[in-house]
Amino acid sequence: MIDLPRKTLFDLPDGVIYLDGNSLGPLPRGAASRAAQVITDEWGRSLIRAWNSAGWMDLPARVGDRIAALIGAQPGSVATGDTLSVKVFQALDAALKMRPDRRVILSDAGNFPSDLYMAQGLARSLGQEHELRTPAPQDVADAITEDVAAVMLTHVDYRTGRLHDMADITARAHAAGAVMIWDLAHSAGAVPLEIGAVAPEFAVGCTYKFLNGGPGSPAFIHVRPDIVEDIAPVLAGWMGHAAPFAMEPGYRPAPATERMRVGTPPVVQLSLLDAALDVWDGVSMEVVRAAALRLSDLFIAEVEARCPDLALASPRDGAARGSQVSFRFPGGYAAIQALIDRGVIGDFRQPDIMRFGITPLYLDADDIRAAAAAIGEVIGSGAWHDPKYQIRARVT
Ligand SMILES: Cc1ncc(COP(=O)(O)O)c(C=O)c1O
Numbered sequence: 001m002i003d004l005p006r007k008t009l010f011d012l013p014d015g016v017i018y019l020d021g022n023s024l025g026p027l028p029r030g031a032a033s034r035a036a037q038v039i040t041d042e043w044g045r046s047l048i049r050a051w052n053s054a055g056w057m058d059l060p061a062r063v064g065d066r067i068a069a070l071i072g073a074q075p076g077s078v079a080t081g082d083t084l085s086v087k088v089f090q091a092l093d094a095a096l097k098m099r100p101d102r103r104v105i106l107s108d109a110g111n112f113p114s115d116l117y118m119a120q121g122l123a124r125s126l127g128q129e130h131e132l133r134t135p136a137p138q139d140v141a142d143a144i145t146e147d148v149a150a151v152m153l154t155h156v157d158y159r160t161g162r163l164h165d166m167a168d169i170t171a172r173a174h175a176a177g178a179v180m181i182w183d184l185a186h187s188a189g190a191v192p193l194e195i196g197a198v199a200p201e202f203a204v205g206c207t208y209k210f211l212n213g214g215p216g217s218p219a220f221i222h223v224r225p226d227i228v229e230d231i232a233p234v235l236a237g238w239m240g241h242a243a244p245f246a247m248e249p250g251y252r253p254a255p256a257t258e259r260m261r262v263g264t265p266p267v268v269q270l271s272l273l274d275a276a277l278d279v280w281d282g283v284s285m286e287v288v289r290a291a292a293l294r295l296s297d298l299f300i301a302e303v304e305a306r307c308p309d310l311a312l313a314s315p316r317d318g319a320a321r322g323s324q325v326s327f328r329f330p331g332g333y334a335a336i337q338a339l340i341d342r343g344v345i346g347d348f349r350q351p352d353i354m355r356f357g358i359t360p361l362y363l364d365a366d367d368i369r370a371a372a373a374a375i376g377e378v379i380g381s382g383a384w385h386d387p388k389y390q391i392r393a394r395v396t
């Protein structure tokens with residue numbers, strides 16, 4: 001088993017402590033050279049022949065199997081491609097069609113906006129007969145009533161890092177006759193997952209956060225193998241067809257989860273992701289999780305000792321927290337800008353959340369102490385009051 005951290009596998013700029021891998025993972029060294037090879041050799045020299053000669057055609061399924069291993073799902077049960085928002089839409093449409101007599105989509109008020117927007121858009125396209133319920137995250141378990149068609153939740157809350165009890169909620173959903181969809185955006189590569197054992201009907205996620213696949217890297221969708229053959233995909237694209245190159249006029253779904261593919265795979269991004277996944281070789285998710293909890297507890301203690309004005313927004317109990325730590329602070333936006341100026345990169349989420357990703361693949365205790373010291377300096381000195389830190393960037 002390989003020890004952590006694995007900093008040498010990442011190309012991080014000097015002088016930066018990166019606490020934003022929960023939004024965009026850093027560049028794995030192997031990914032840059034693989035991109036060069038795919039672009040220059042495969043695309044440049046092999047041209048269209050590369051679909052066969054460089055294995056581009058098999059890439060989506062191969063990468064899907066590597067993700068399946070990281071989320072505890074069966075080989076062949078994960079398809080890759082598109083964006084997470086698209087995968088949410090596909091999963092929710094399939095879930096609603098599995099429960100045609102029910103009209104309620106249950107999510108929570110902390111869910112990522114795109115997931116909620118997708119549910120709203122889908123409901124509109126289905127004639128506005130469905131109701132989207134969004135109780136507070138801690139009230140979801142009790143809100144799973146027998147009129148719920150689909151429970152659609154993000155496992156780790158993007159703002160607070162609060163973790164839903166996946167096994168308990170899935171069991172409750174199934175007991176109530178509802179279909180379960182988990183969004184693993186902030187879980188895949190962050191916490192150990194046993195999707196096969198927990199057995200939700202669907203799990204979706206992105207690969208540019210803790211899986212370090214790069215900006216815009218493809219999303220994934222897992223469909224439980226025993227239901228997949230009954231799914232008629234709403235986005236019936238040719239790459240989800242049983243025989244794409246037969247060019248038949250009518251759609252016939254591919255066997256198994258491959259039917260959730262839509263169009264041409266993003267070959268360069270998939271190749272980058274494939275290379276990025278090498279950093280997990282020989283790494284146990286349990287070891288990553290234990291290290292993340294140690295580092296997170298240290299971070300909380302160090303920040304709280306220096307900054308009484310920052311209020312912990314994440315659960316104090318590590319078992320109830322994903323791989324991020326968030327604090328509430330009214331001047332949070334400016335404080336994050338001041339920290340970025342000092343080489344400590346975290347991010348801000350409305351209305352007052354300072355958010356820090358804890359990623360043991362490339363962070364150690366010295367980084368955590370240095371980051372906490374910088375936070376103490378920015379808050380304690382009042383440096384965040386500087387007008388230059390109040391200017392809002394387009395992407396925050
Ligand atoms: C929980 C969650 N769901 C959905 C999304 C949207 O993903 P995408 O922009 O890849 O569609 C994100 C992040 O952007 C997210 O954090």
Ligand SMILES: Nc1c(O)cccc1C(=O)C[C@H](N)C(=O)O
Binds near residue numbers: 022023024112158395
């Ligand atoms: N996908 C992003 C993007 O294209 C630009 C900026 C940020 C993102 C993110 O992924 C945000 C992220 N889902 C979050 O938890 O806030």
